[in-house]
Amino acid sequence: MGGPRGAGWVAAGLLLGAGACYCIYRLTGGRRRGDRELGIRPSKPAEDLTVGSYDDVLNAEQLQKLLYLLESTEDPVIIERALITLGNNAAFSVNQAIIRELGGIPIVGNKINHSNQSVKEKALNALNNLSVNVENQIKIKIYINQVCEDVFSGPLNSAVQLAGLRLLTNMTVTNDHQHMLHSYITDLFQVLLTGNGNTKVQVLKLLLNLSENPAMTEGLLRAQVDSSFLSLYDSHVAKEILLRVLTLFQNINNCLKIEGHLAVQPTFTEGSLFFLLHGEECAQKIRALVDHHDAEVKEKVVTIIPKV
Numbered sequence: 001m002g003g004p005r006g007a008g009w010v011a012a013g014l015l016l017g018a019g020a021c022y023c024i025y026r027l028t029g030g031r032r033r034g035d036r037e038l039g040i041r042p043s044k045p046a047e048d049l050t051v052g053s054y055d056d057v058l059n060a061e062q063l064q065k066l067l068y069l070l071e072s073t074e075d076p077v078i079i080e081r082a083l084i085t086l087g088n089n090a091a092f093s094v095n096q097a098i099i100r101e102l103g104g105i106p107i108v109g110n111k112i113n114h115s116n117q118s119v120k121e122k123a124l125n126a127l128n129n130l131s132v133n134v135e136n137q138i139k140i141k142i143y144i145n146q147v148c149e150d151v152f153s154g155p156l157n158s159a160v161q162l163a164g165l166r167l168l169t170n171m172t173v174t175n176d177h178q179h180m181l182h183s184y185i186t187d188l189f190q191v192l193l194t195g196n197g198n199t200k201v202q203v204l205k206l207l208l209n210l211s212e213n214p215a216m217t218e219g220l221l222r223a224q225v226d227s228s229f230l231s232l233y234d235s236h237v238a239k240e241i242l243l244r245v246l247t248l249f250q251n252i253n254n255c256l257k258i259e260g261h262l263a264v265q266p267t268f269t270e271g272s273l274f275f276l277l278h279g280e281e282c283a284q285k286i287r288a289l290v291d292h293h294d295a296e297v298k299e300k301v302v303t304i305i306p307k308v
Contacts, residue, residue, distance in 0.1 A: 058089050060098050067104045076116040087126035096133040105139045117160055124163035131170040144180045152187040157196045165202040172209040185223040204244035211251035214258050221274040233285040239294055246300045
């Protein structure tokens with residue numbers, strides 16, 4: 001099997017046959033000419049890269065080869081495997097900086113527009129690991145709008161939606177980029193109410209990040225939210241969800257207490273989160289939780305009750 005097309009099939013076969021994603025560099029054995037043109041010189045035979053531990057951390061030279069592979073192939077199987085390997089390595093802080101310095105963030109970011117949903121998911125996962133580095137977030141923030149569009153227009157509870165939500169959650173751990181989600185807050189509540197348990201938890205993690213920032217309080221309270229939101233405060237709701245909606249209530253009220261914030265009371269329309277959280281039905285539901293069977297829930301409610 002000769003020629004470039006044959007080499008591509010060999011590459012795909014090697015990727016699929018390798019037990020770990022790190023073995024992807026076996027492909028570089030057939031790309032030495034291209035590597036020389038890029039100024040990449042392997043320090044050891046490419047075959048040796050396939051025999052290391054699954055936990056091996058790739059070095060800068062190997063990461064550069066991987067990024068070149070992502071740019072040079074159109075095979076979705078190879079792209080997906082390469083993104084998995086890159087994402088695994090991006091979990092290590094030293095590689096988060098190296099990948100940025102090698103120009104890797106735009107290479108990965110471009111893959112979130114891929115037509116293959118599995119490739120899109122793996123690209124989001126890789127960006128998620130890279131976003132732990134604050135300097136990387138400066139480059140990743142240009143993809144926030146696209147990620148939001150994919151999260152809110154794509155299939156509910158899909159792997160892509162969850163990967164996108166995880167990335168947005170990481171990007172909003174600090175206040176720096178939270179303002180970019182202002183126009184999507186109502187959409188977040190819609191996904192919260194319609195998604196399954198895993199989706200609900202991930203949306204709540206994101207909303208909790210926003211709720212800790214006084215600058216986001218008014219936007220949260222203005223969001224149009226269906227009245228079914230209050231059912232999340234029922235005693236039978238899963239603990240991991242119930243604790244988070246209680247904390248959401250607590251965070252928003254804490255922000256409202258900050259001196260000078262919302263000094264001029266804005267006008268909130270009926271159907272907004274403000275009306276739901278400050279209505280009698282919500283107060284009754286929270287007070288009823290004081291007798292909840294779980295100690296953590298009871299403890300949380302006790303800290304909130306003076307505010308309802």
